[in-house]
Amino acid sequence: MASILFQERVLGFxxxxxFGLGAYVYEQKKFWRSTRELANVYSGGQLPPPAVYVPEPIFGRRTKDQLIHAWNMGVDQTLGKLVAALSERGW
Structure with a gap:
């Protein structure tokens, strides 16, 4: 059986x-409420919609087409003989 002193310490902890968690949650709510009120005051009551992030394309359409063409030519040169040999065998 745990001693009375230990039980009191656990209860106090x-x-x-x-209490600390309650105070923290209360302060967080108070902080965000005041932030919301300030935002309403400065924006005239309406918050602007959040901006939608549209990533910039890394390559333009022409560059993509050139890259695709170069890739296809490289594959044709590399595997062309293999494809021809397999075609002769009926694969």
Whole structure:
């Protein structure tokens, strides 16, 4: 059986933790409420919609077409003989 002193310490720790958590949540809500009120004051009551992130294309359409063509030519040169040999065998 745990001693009375240990039980009191555990109870104190538990109550202190609960109180601290409650104070933290209360302060967070108060902070965000005041932030929301300030935003309403400065924006005239309406918040602008969040901006949608549209990533910039890395390559333009012409560059992509050139890259695709170069890739296809490289594959044809590399595997062309293999494809021809397999075609002769009926694969």
């Amino acid at each position: 538990t109550l202190g933790t609960a």
